[in-house]
Amino acid sequence: MLMDHDDAKEYLRSRMQDYLVTHHQVRNLRTNFQCVNASAHAHADRNPSMHFYPDSNRCKCFACGVSYDIFEFIRIDFGLSGFDETFKKACDLYDVQIARYVRKDNDYQKAFGQRCSEHPGISGMPYGKEFRRPSGTIREIPDQMSYYGRCVDLRKHSEKAMCYLAKRGLQEETIDYFQIGYDPSWHHPGTRNRPTERIIIPNSSNSYLARVLDDTLILGEYDHPKMKVGRQHLFNSRAIRPQSVVFVVEGEIDAMSIVQFGIPCVGLGSASQYRKLSDFLRLNPDNAKGSFFLICLDDDKAGKERAMDLSRLLDTDGFQCAMSNGLSAPFKDPNERLHMDPEGLGDVLRRAWNECQKLRIRRESA
Ligand SMILES: [Zn+2]
Structure with a gap:
């Protein structure tokens, strides 16, 4: 740690x-x-x-x-x-x-707090008690903002981490925007597993995703290659603004891949977490007045089914939405398309966004 x-x-x-x-x-x-x-x-x-x-x-x-x-x-x-x-x-x-690059915790908190006030999504804690899972399987963890700050510093100094992110097609501006960090010896808090090298993607001030750099590693019990720590929130919820067109995808890295083209996009974490979006909208109705959601979950059985479930939920709550599964084909997901075919991804995203914007305006004036 x-x-x-x-x-x-x-x-x-x-x-x-x-x-x-x-x-x-x-x-x-x-x-x-x-x-x-x-x-x-x-x-x-x-x-x-x-x-x-x-x-x-x-x-x-x-x-x-x-x-x-x-x-x-x-x-x-x-x-x-x-x-x-x-x-x-x-x-x-x-x-x-x-940590080798030690700054004072409150410096980090200040720096991160400033970023969050520019982009309120990361610090936004929109979930009230009533939306917490009663089973209590997901524990709140203490504030991680100073940890994120240290990880961002470590990432900036690590050629390996920067190479990994570049290989995934992410540009420095995107990496900074999402405050992506690097922990050379991460392990799950509260366990004593062998440390692994991870990319740290903040989800809120109390939750993050720790992703291994090396997918061939043999991992221990608490060491899933994409380990989520703390109760996860809708990723990049700051993208939701009144009268906007917002894309909805499964993965965090997919959401970042789309945001890189200037398209507002949120990540559910996984298809099964589709309620995270409707929970957020119910708690923040003013953020989403007149917004239009394009649901682009993965093109597999779970993705298709949960996309239907989500569109029904949004419909019931009076939000406009449509579904699309053609953004990344023939690639696995938006991130794979980003590094295999960035121009193709950019084109299809812009076309889809324009279509949605037309639909949104038509329904608004109807
Ligand atoms: Zn004694």
Whole structure:
């Protein structure tokens, strides 16, 4: 996991409980256990006198009268001397890499916040409680804006990441617009899987997509090649404005490929997430007054069925829409067409957009 020094310190302190279980074999964290500094006790702390406080992530020994955090545990357990040595050991134990291009978190937050006020889509958190999945399978994660900032810096300095994005046909302007980043050693928060190299695509301030650069990698349990972290929102919802024609696609990279031609486009994440668009429109009806949606999901069974479902939903809510599956044929998806046949994609997009615009105006004046 990539973070700066201060975030790392905070994160590592939060691993206290895990450390007690794995390194001190503490079975029950509610009862006392042997002091980490047992050698200083008269009887090696045979009657355990140490207690864990989850709120502060610290342990206190009633015999020594001293309170310890994870760094003091690691220092004693591994016989280390200074804090630097201890901190390095803690980073090793918990797979933490310290970002090389460190700026202050609030600089990043400011920079990202400014971008978001220009383009409100990324920070837009349009989903109220009523739209959350009751199963609670998707957890909210903490604010990621400073992480995105670091990843953008790393991407700018990484030839490999820039090459990957260029190979997918994405231009620097598009890459900057979507604040795409790069994490050379990403792993899913809360897991200790082997880190993998990822492209980081922000979805909201609390959710992102981490995509591997190398599709041939053999991955672990939490390491899907396109891993979504946090509850995902409609991708690029800022494209939805009153009286506009907006294309609707499945993938984030497909949406970016279309936006590159100046065509407003949102991404559902996948065909099965088609409700994300209608949820967004119900919560932001003013953004979409008089808008027209062209639904262009993938040309497979799921894509066709969900496109029908979505057009019915939009229809019911009084939004104009049409369906198209001819944007990328004969290629797999808009992004594949972007790097195989950019002129063809541009042509078909502009023609489709003009058609939709005519329909929209005709219905508006009807
Ligand atoms: Zn003690």
